[in-house]
Amino acid sequence: MSAELSYAHGTGTTPLLGDTIGGNLQRAVEAWPDRDALVDVPSGRRWTYAHFGAAVQELALGLLASGVAKGDRVGIWAVNCPEWVLVQYATARIGAIMVNINPAYRTHELAYVLKQSGISVLISSSGHKGTDYREMVRQVASECPQLRERVFIGEPSWDALVAGGSGVRYEQLAAREAELSCDDPVNIQYTSGTTGFPKGATLSHHNILNNGYWVGETVGYTEQDRVCLPVPFYHCFGMVMGNLGATSHGACIVIPAPSFEPAATLRAVQEERCTSLYGVPTMFIAELNLPDFASYDLSSLRTGIMAGSPCPAEVMKRVVAEMHMAEVSICYGMTETSPVSLQTRRDDDLERRTGTVGRVLPHIEVKVIDPVTGVTLPRGEPGELCTRGYSVMLGYWGEPERTAEVVDAGRWMHTGDLAVLREDGYAQIVGRIKDMIIRGGENIYPREIEEFLYGHPAIADVQVVGVPHEKYGEEVLACVILRDAADGLTLDELRAYCRDRLAHYKVPTRLRILDAFPMTVSGKVRKVELREGYGEL
Incomplete structure (x- = not known):
């Protein structure tokens, strides 16, 4: 008998979501109007789903008043804050394409992204930890002729943008939403290449709404959950696995701080009775190593997500035992696949949570191929991991040649990661092809x-x-x-x-x-x- 091939297809009894991000949010607002949707711990501000839906609509009308058309690119250059989340959902409602800009970028990188994506409206923090975003925007503005409007969060320009919507009738927003398809591009995320300029992975409503939903389904989210997000929103981890994972289930988004602070994170979990906590392994290590770690009440935690890099077994044991995260999940993915393709399950044992990156999610396919011949390998043999399905990006913005280098004629995304698909269907990442x-x-x-x-x-x-x-x-x-x-x-x-x-x-x-x-x-x-x-x- 021939060996089983390194191919797996995630099946599920629940169909994919066919709506837009705005449509899905509206369903949550109608189902859970009085439940918390968003809590910003640093400022003490909080929104129920009814209030959050109204705030998103107010900003969407403001963007329409400022002349943002369907398909226009709206940049968001900010640390984690409630306004970031409002921009995410408001741009989706009017069919604009939100462009995530890394808060760590300097002027050279900022100018590249503004020009390459053709951003016409930039919404930005004014500054953070000594970095003057306003001055950096001023320095590059002359290089970016398409940039016609600059808005700074917490300043008069933000208030004016929101207030401008009062002159737009709701019917204009409804008409815009009626033009939208779930397959329209809604987000551009720049992936940090090790050589050359970053590439703008272009993602649709269908890509990221479904991925956030399925990540949330896999950890068992309901409207009872409260998700603490110390991971950055500009990355898929925060805005897809976090924000969309929460709102597609009526759960609450909790922002512990503008950027990662271990003590602020644990304080937010304790004060807001969070049931889920996200982080890369180094974040969990920093939290566990706090001198006063034992003084925090983390008993409300049930689950969470660890991703970004492999988790050492000893760290995972402590997260489960000392942070009460018995159902913590490991996710594997990449920006170009919205991002998650493989995920461990709630009841997986320690070996699967530390020795693998899980098994394929519903409605996604994976295979492991010989990087030279492209032939699918037998299970247990290392080769390049490829993934296919609803989650594969539309392409790199304005770069069809670079898209063709990673997405083949069969719509398989070539990850560049070396993996082994085990007999039990769980995958192990053994490195990068280039590593x-x-x-x-x-x-x-x-x-x-x-x-x-x-x-x-x-x-x-x-x-x-x-x-x-x-x-x-x-x-x-x-x-x-x-x-x-x-x-x-x-x-x-x-x-x-x-x-x-x-x-x-x-x-x-x-x-x-x-x-x-x-x-x-x-x-x-x-x-x-x-x-x-x-x-x-």
């Missing part, structure tokens, strides 16, 4: 070595990369953060630990001890910087 080390013709998957080295008593964190080698092409460099810097660790000690337990070609031949790893703003380690920074002897 794979080829030493003397042997394929080495850094993730395997990293998982092994996590067991070393002196090592708190580790990243493995390939660096140039004259004879073998590449050799293995281990970059480690020590539990206690005073203890030290030598290459000979590390190699002795690996000997007899790893194949000789996988044993690191180089070691760098670091205080911290270079990170992207979304919490992922920048391996390219490790390779470039420590590749020379």
